[in-house]
Amino acid sequence: MSETTPILSVRGISKSFPGVKALAGVDFNLYQGEVHALMGENGAGKSTLIKLLTGVYERDQGQIFLEGKEIRPHSPNHAQEMGISTVYQEVNLVPTLSVAENIFLGRQPLRFGAIQWQKMKTGAEAALQRLNLNLDVKQQLSSYSIAVQQMVAIARALDISAKILILDEPTSSLDSNEVAQLFKVVRKLKKDGLGIIFVTHFLDQVYEISDRITVLRNGQLVGEFETGALPRIELIKKMIGREFEAFNAQDDKRESSAEIDKKQFMKVERLSKKGAVVPFDLSLHIGEVLGLAGLLGSGRTEIARLLFGIDKADHGRIFLDNRQVAFFSPRKAIAFGFGFCPEDRKTSGIIEELSVKENIILALQAKKGWLHTISRKTQEEIAATYIRTLNIATPNADQKVKNLSGGNQQKAIVARWLASNPRFLILDEPTRGIDIGAKAEIQKLILSLSNEGMSILFISSELNEVTRCAHRVVVLRDRRKITELTADQIDEQVIMHTIAEG
Amino acid sequence: MKIKIDRKYIPVIATFLVALLLYCGVGIRYPGFMTFRVFVNFFIDNAYLGIAAIGMTFVILSGGIDLSVGSMVAFTGVLTAFLIEKQGLHPLMAIVISLGCGSLIGYVMGCLIHYFKSAPFIVTLTGMFFCRGLANLISLESIPIYNPVFKSFVRLAVELPGRIKIPAIVFIFLLVFIAAIYIAHFTKFGRNVYALGGSSQSALLMGLPVGRTRIAVYALSGFLSALAGVVFTMYTSAGYGLSGLGMEMEAIASVVIGGTLLTGGVGYVAGTLVGVLIQAIIQTFITFDGTLSSWWTKIAIGLLLLIFILLQRFISQASRISKPTETVNI
Numbered sequence: 020m021s022e023t024t025p026i027l028s029v030r031g032i033s034k035s036f037p038g039v040k041a042l043a044g045v046d047f048n049l050y051q052g053e054v055h056a057l058m059g060e061n062g063a064g065k066s067t068l069i070k071l072l073t074g075v076y077e078r079d080q081g082q083i084f085l086e087g088k089e090i091r092p093h094s095p096n097h098a099q100e101m102g103i104s105t106v107y108q109e110v111n112l113v114p115t116l117s118v119a120e121n122i123f124l125g126r127q128p129l130r131f132g133a134i135q136w137q138k139m140k141t142g143a144e145a146a147l148q149r150l151n152l153n154l155d156v157k158q159q160l161s162s163y164s165i166a167v168q169q170m171v172a173i174a175r176a177l178d179i180s181a182k183i184l185i186l187d188e189p190t191s192s193l194d195s196n197e198v199a200q201l202f203k204v205v206r207k208l209k210k211d212g213l214g215i216i217f218v219t220h221f222l223d224q225v226y227e228i229s230d231r232i233t234v235l236r237n238g239q240l241v242g243e244f245e246t247g248a249l250p251r252i253e254l255i256k257k258m259i260g261r262e263f264e265a266f267n268a269q270d271d272k273r274e275s276s277a278e279i280d281k282k283q284f285m286k287v288e289r290l291s292k293k294g295a296v297v298p299f300d301l302s303l304h305i306g307e308v309l310g311l312a313g314l315l316g317s318g319r320t321e322i323a324r325l326l327f328g329i330d331k332a333d334h335g336r337i338f339l340d341n342r343q344v345a346f347f348s349p350r351k352a353i354a355f356g357f358g359f360c361p362e363d364r365k366t367s368g369i370i371e372e373l374s375v376k377e378n379i380i381l382a383l384q385a386k387k388g389w390l391h392t393i394s395r396k397t398q399e400e401i402a403a404t405y406i407r408t409l410n411i412a413t414p415n416a417d418q419k420v421k422n423l424s425g426g427n428q429q430k431a432i433v434a435r436w437l438a439s440n441p442r443f444l445i446l447d448e449p450t451r452g453i454d455i456g457a458k459a460e461i462q463k464l465i466l467s468l469s470n471e472g473m474s475i476l477f478i479s480s481e482l483n484e485v486t487r488c489a490h491r492v493v494v495l496r497d498r499r500k501i502t503e504l505t506a507d508q509i510d511e512q513v514i515m516h517t518i519a520e521g
Numbered sequence: 522m523k524i525k526i527d528r529k530y531i532p533v534i535a536t537f538l539v540a541l542l543l544y545c546g547v548g549i550r551y552p553g554f555m556t557f558r559v560f561v562n563f564f565i566d567n568a569y570l571g572i573a574a575i576g577m578t579f580v581i582l583s584g585g586i587d588l589s590v591g592s593m594v595a596f597t598g599v600l601t602a603f604l605i606e607k608q609g610l611h612p613l614m615a616i617v618i619s620l621g622c623g624s625l626i627g628y629v630m631g632c633l634i635h636y637f638k639s640a641p642f643i644v645t646l647t648g649m650f651f652c653r654g655l656a657n658l659i660s661l662e663s664i665p666i667y668n669p670v671f672k673s674f675v676r677l678a679v680e681l682p683g684r685i686k687i688p689a690i691v692f693i694f695l696l697v698f699i700a701a702i703y704i705a706h707f708t709k710f711g712r713n714v715y716a717l718g719g720s721s722q723s724a725l726l727m728g729l730p731v732g733r734t735r736i737a738v739y740a741l742s743g744f745l746s747a748l749a750g751v752v753f754t755m756y757t758s759a760g761y762g763l764s765g766l767g768m769e770m771e772a773i774a775s776v777v778i779g780g781t782l783l784t785g786g787v788g789y790v791a792g793t794l795v796g797v798l799i800q801a802i803i804q805t806f807i808t809f810d811g812t813l814s815s816w817w818t819k820i821a822i823g824l825l826l827l828i829f830i831l832l833q834r835f836i837s838q839a840s841r842i843s844k845p846t847e848t849v850n851i
Contacts, residue, residue: 096728111726113719115786116712124716125709125729133707175727 024087026051026214027072027103027183032081034067041067044081045240047233049183049214054205056229056246057218060258060315060480063235065218069187072216073105074098086182104176105185110168112175114161119143121160122175146178147171149211150204166197170204177208184208185216190224194294202228220316221497222251222519234258251519258314259482259515283341284443284474287326290335295321298335299500301493303443306472308465310489312482312514318498319478320362323445326476327359328352353386355443358436360429362447362478368432371421375413376402378420378431382439405434410460433461443474450484462488482511494518532780533792535832539778539825540799547806554809558685563801565687568694569594569753571797573768574775575701576745578793581776582705583738584718584785585641589630589648590746591768595761596656597623597750602664602760605671612671620747626652627743631736645739649769656762663761666754675755690752697745701790714738718785774822775800778829799825 029047033040042064049055059065070076072083074092083090085101092098095105112121119140120127128138143156150170160168169189176184186205190198205228209215217229225232225246232249234241234257241257284305291298296318303309311319324330326337328347337344339355349359361368370378379402384393393401402416409430413423420428429449436444446465450458465488469475479485485492492504494517502517504510548555564571573590580587597619604615626648633644666672678686705711713734716724725731754760779796781788803821807813 095726099728111720111723113716113723113727113786115719115782116715120712120716124712124724124727127709127712129709133703134709134712 023050025049025084026086028084029068029072030082030084032068032071032083033079034071034076035079040238042071042235042238045235045238046243047240048243049216051214052209052212053230054209054215054217054228056225056232057216057235058225058232058254058258059235059241063258064238065235066187067238068235069105069185069216069218072098072103072183072185099176099179102180102182103185104173104179104181104183105187106169106172106176106189108188110165110172112160112168112172114159114168116160117157118147118154118160118163118171119156121171122146122156122178126179142178143174146174149177150174151207152204164197166193166200169193169201173204173208177213181213183214183216185218187218188220189217190219190221198224220314222254222314223497225254226251252515255314255515255519259480284339285326286338286341288336288338290325290332290337292321292325292330292333295330296325296498296500301326301500303474303476305442305474306469307491308469308475308477308489310485310492310509311476311478311495312485312492313495313518315480316498317495317518318500319495320447321498322495323359323362323447323476323478326352327357327445329359353382353439356441358382358439358441358444360432360436360444360446360449369420369428371419373420374417375406375411375420375423375431376416379405379434379438382435386439401438405438409434409437409464430461433464437468441473443476444468445476445478447478448480449477450479450481458484482514485509486511486514532782532787532829532833533789533795535829536778536780536792536795536799540795540802543799543802543806547802547809551806551809554805557681557683559805561685561687561691563798563805564691564694565756566804567797567801568690569749569756570768570771570775570800571694571794572697572752573746573749574772574779574793574797575697575790576742576749577769577772578701578776578779578781578788578790579705579714579738580641580742581773581781581783582718582785582788583714583735584721585634585735585738586645586773587627587630587648587739587742587746588642588645588769589626589652590742590749590772591765591770592649592652592656593623593626593743593746594750594753594765594768595763596652596659597747598754598764599656599659599664599760599762601751601754602666603659605666605668606664612668612674616751619751620744623747623750624740624744627746628736628740630743631739634739635732635735641739653762660760660762663759665759671755672758675758690755693748693752697748698790698794705790710734710737715786718787720786771800771822774826778822778825780829782833783830 025048027049029045031044031046032042033044034042045064045068047068057065057068067076071078072092074094074097077093085103090101092101092103113124116124122143123139127134128142129135140156147154147156150173152170152174154163154167160171163171173184189201193201205215219225229246231243232246232254233243234254236258282305284303286302288300289298290296290301299322301322311322313319321330325332328349328351337347344351352359370381376398380393380398383401387393399416405411406413406416411423411427411430411434413427420431423431433446433449449461462484465475465477477485477488486509489509492509492514494501494504494514496518504513504517544555553559573594577587577590600622601615601619604610604618605612630644630648633639634641674689677689680686705714713724713729716727716729717731717734721731753764757764775796776788776793777783777796778799779788779792779794781792800818800822804818807815807817
């Protein structure tokens with residue numbers, strides 16, 4: 020198929036945001052009648068590339084060719100008119116209107132200015148027929164499952180005009196039956212000669228449906244591969260980006276692992292939440308660093324959220340200090356001595372407009388209750404202590420947090436939870452997007468905290484970090500706990516093989 | 522054959538049943554109630570409320586709210602009376618100016634809501650104070666209208682056998698009603714209003730003219746409120762700055778009782794008409810009874826509202842249970 024010219028061709032495209040180079044000189048080719056998977060971990064540049072193609076962002080450099088002609092999409096509508104349609108994870112349709120209306124909204128057939136409902140109905144049925152779907156198009160969209168809603172979105176996109184269909188993580192909220200249903204449609208469209216870009220985190224699905232794979236990492240193109248010729252383990256290596264060079268990881272942790280207090284701190288049994296994680300068991304000892312390894316979307320963050328009580332589990336039991344806890348919420352978790360540094364510090368951690376000091380004090384204040392004031396002097400002392408111990412680079416404690424660099428913001432959040440003196444700290448990707456030096460410091464901090472008896476759940480996409488810090492590693496794939504590795508088994512290669520083969 | 526009722530029709534059907542039940546119930550108690558004359562009176566006495574409520578229906582369908590309605594009725598009523606009686610303008614001219622003012626104020630509120638992303642509640646609350654202030658600025662006293670041309674408008678009526686007169690305001694009301702149904706169901710604008718209320722984010726991504734639609738909705742509501750003001754002036758033959766106090770709430774009640782979801786996107790203009798009629802029936806019942814305080818109307822409306830809001834909650838919950846795959850993004 021590579022003999023023909025590509026229907027869509029991207030040459031050396033670049034995009035920068037303040038402080039970040041999101042894409043640097045990336046090439047991408049899509050041919051007619053192929054499903055092309057776009058793979059990469061968080062921050063790899065997938066969504067930036069999609070947004071450039073669909074006109075959400077404008078590129079800094081590079082060219083995009085559609086059927087050999089250069090295009091410059093400046094809005095999603097513009098891209099759509101040219102034939103580039105996107106279906107997102109969240110269905111962007113109006114749930115309260117009928118299926119037929121959703122397909123024709125904004126372009127209803129008119130006669131003398133009046134909408135022709137009958138014509139709309141037959142038109143909608145024809146559009147769905149193209150996907151081999153028979154629906155009662157007069158029903159409200161929300162009466163159908165998410166999978167069907169997504170297919171209605173595809174039908175709308177195709178009916179407007181489509182040469183290229185971008186499926187941006189369409190399967191994230193579907194169960195396996197619905198995925199099968201969606202894939203049937205995708206195969207049909209492929210046969211009809213559409214070019215389909217498929218973004219997902221699910222390896223199984225990539226191997227099930229895609230013809231070729233383009234891997235991005237840190238805004239760079241890693242390569243373009245035939246799916247059949249790329250073993251899973253190779254794909255994972257390319258996404259995570261570490262060849263098996265020898266590295267001096269095993270230095271600082273092991274001596275402490277022997278003297279771990281074997282007393283159990285927390286145990287969960289058969290904890291699960293539909294659409295987030297399948298039932299899993301987990302135990303955590305005092306002074307232990309438990310690593311969660313797995314690709315993005317494998318259920319790492321979901322487990323952290325369940326443990327901290329942000330999401331309610333559907334089933335399962337939680338024990339703390341060997342006593343069962345009936346109801347769990349973040350408030351209760353904090354009372355038990357939990358701390359949680361969330362993955363996305365911008366949206367769910369840092370309060371940008373507050374000062375460094377105020378951000379650090381926050382958790383302690385919440386723990387004490389809002390009626391108990393912390394004197395200004397104590398506040399300043401606490402802030403000063405953590406700014407010093409964590410090396411937070413800030414001119415003074417009253418600086419607004421938004422003026423700090425990413426790594427220092429991260430440290431401020433860690434400081435926030437340390438100040439509340441937790442027994443158990445959940446760190447979800449604490450080192451994402453910060454520089455090497457800060458990474459090393461945070462890793463050192465994790466180890467010294469665990470030596471002092473703090474239990475830590477450490478989540479990271481960077482396997483070398485996990486292997487370096489964790490006493491025990493739980494490996495996840497596709498929202499399932501696959502295995503638990505201890506002591507000598509903790510090795511990047513072992514983890515990668517486990518993720519690949521399950 | 523099994524009759525399948527679409528879930529979205531349940532509130533409207535419930536409204537209709539309640540109206541029928543009330544009507545028959547009161548009719549059995551007071552034999553004079555179920556006459557055509559009383560029925561026509563429902564429309565005469567509530568034409569202004571009905572017109573304003575239809576404007577409100579569009580606003581609520583779009584996911585917003587308009588609190589300026591009552592004050593707008595007072596303002597445009599006083600303005601019409603003032604222009605005719607004190608300025609000596611031709612009544613038609615006065616009416617056109619009033620309608621223009623109402624539309625303009627609605628348009629400006631819509632712009633504020635859209636361009637400054639302000640909450641409709643606050644913006645229209647501002648409009649409410651503004652209009653009420655203007656109304657009382659024009660005149661603190663009620664302005665009676667003696668103008669013969671205007672009087673002849675008021676007296677325009679179709680006479681039916683049995684000496685039942687149907688005055689012009691009833692026809693205005695019915696005309697607005699029919700036009701509103703057409704707009705809501707057979708124009709792109711109408712469907713965009715539904716889409717906007719159903720999910721403004723999706724509407725935007727589907728390339729619908731979200732801004733234009735939102736502004737037009739408030740302008741339309743302003744226009745219809747102004748028309749309600751003119752109709753009210755015809756009904757009372759006077760303009761008064763304190764009229765229409767709290768009327769926006771009655772309009773909202775009519776819309777909600779009529780089965781339109783306060784969250785937007787779901788509802789029917791026809792439901793609003795029935796909602797208005799339910800209020801009319803209760804009011805007339807209390808007049809027929811003669812011993813009850815007229816404030817019982819408010820209590821009854823309050824209870825009905827409560828029931829309907831619970832019903833809506835129940836329906837939307839039931840529909841959520843039937844699709845467990847729905848995800849919540851935090």
